[in-house]
Amino acid sequence: MVTGAARLVEVLVAHGVEVVFGLPGVHNLPIWEALRDSPVRLVGVRHEQTAVYAADGYARATGRLGVAIVTTGPGAANCLGATGEAMASGSPVLVVATDIPSHLRRPGEYRGVLHETRDQRAMFLPVVKGGWTLRNPLDLGTYADNAAFLATTAPHGPVYLGIPTDHLTAPTGPWHKIPEKAPVTPPLDAALDLIAQARRPLIWAGGGAHRAQAGPAIGDLAERLDAPILTTYAAKGLVDHPHVVHGPVHLPEIGALWDEADLVIGIGSDFDGMMTQNWLQPAPPKLLSINVDTIRNYPPDVTLRGDARTVTEALVKALDGHRPPTAAERVATLNKIAREAVAQDEPQVTGLLDALEGHRVVADMCVAGYWIGGFHRVTRPRSLAYPVGWGTLGFGFPAALGAAVTGRTVAVCGDGGFLFACGDLATAAQEDLPVTVVLVDDGGYGMLRYDQVQAGHPAHGVDLHTPDFEALTRSFGIPSSTVDGFGHDFRERLRECTAADGPNVLVVKAALKPPVNTSPRWYRKVRT
Known part of the structure; x- marks a missing residue:
């Protein structure tokens, strides 16, 4: 039985x-x-x-x-x-x-x-x-x-x-595995016509492209069209390519790519509100959508329905020749602008982003996480997880436990979100998971404190009584240490933590200003 x-x-x-x-x-x-x-x-x-x-x-x-x-x-x-x-x-x-x-x-x-x-x-x-x-x-x-x-x-x-x-506990019957179907490529003629008419194409790649492992095909397409590549939060790390912009579309200089494009090729994206500043980005003159679903947030002129990688590879094969290269040079300039914008807006963040380079990162819904989601340079697929889909505070640490089953993972959490699941320090210890928690302690819900102050109100109900995080962590038998800010001491301690075996926690005493990709700082405004 x-x-x-x-x-x-x-x-x-x-x-x-x-x-x-x-x-x-x-x-x-x-x-x-x-x-x-x-x-x-x-x-x-x-x-x-x-x-x-x-x-x-x-x-x-x-x-x-x-x-x-x-x-x-x-x-x-x-x-x-x-x-x-x-x-x-x-x-x-x-x-x-x-x-x-x-x-x-x-x-x-x-x-x-x-x-x-x-x-x-x-x-x-x-x-x-x-x-x-x-x-x-x-x-x-x-x-x-x-x-x-x-x-x-x-x-x-x-x-x-x-x-x-x-x-x-009851007896059960036999079962038969569902056979997988081969992906089908839709007709490309209408899409090729749109591309032929475009002079300033832009590729917008989303989570569907990332999950379909379409990165190399998108890189090839960008070269054929000499088009910049903008990636959504869910697609960061899709492909390491000189046409990839490593900054958010919420930065005006990068948002200009969207405004200037005469054709946007959306691959595996539904153009959600967080990426488009609640659709204040104007509808593009022409939109080609490559997606398994029908998108509705911007009406496409042509839809190629199917697997992002399969369809993009077919589109690359159907295109002849290359356009004169100019996009890579502009993208390099934009990436430099984005880095300089971070240094000018919140100098501490540069140390955080530099230290995280090359690591697999899981970010929570916290101010440090928002900076990572917008400006962290990710060059490998599946190297950043960020909960901006539903915006669930408390995601970072427990999601990092799952990722750490496959290797060293860095979780970046705020003091508020970490307390949602601090009991699972026991899981990290019991399973000896290689997870490093960067716990940014600003004494409360920093983003909400910022919202109240920006609205002209004193902070109320957003400051938290928090434990001694270092002592709490050590009570589970997990090594822990504390540093002030994201300077030299932070970088050295993070290097030691990520080189160690098993779990550890690095508490960082720091308060950060929210970045431009958070909604209170979006530059596109509702017209009244």
């Missing part, structure tokens, strides 16, 4: 899953037993939200399916914020939650069974790509396979699978 729990693990292994993140409960313990003798590593966390954040961080670092396993009712509900972030950022995450025993549920009734909700799946539907609650234990393998397949099929996103606890 193959039990439901054993079948679930079998399906995960078939999908290449090597690690799962989870928190045990009375209802999901059979999964723990099935994992005991499997090749899958179980990383136990201290909060269900951390399980999903860690699965998300792992998925962003590897491009593979991230799996979170949690228990019923309140355990599942604790996942919703992290699942919403995975949805907004297009992360392939599978959330497996147990549900109350099937024989105790009555349709249309709330009976008060331990951990019961009226409809657990319904809680997840607004923040997942798809979701099911298993009705028959014989179908567990098929449902699990469908859920894993859906999460990892473009457009990627989280999927919910609810399993009544009694189905985990």
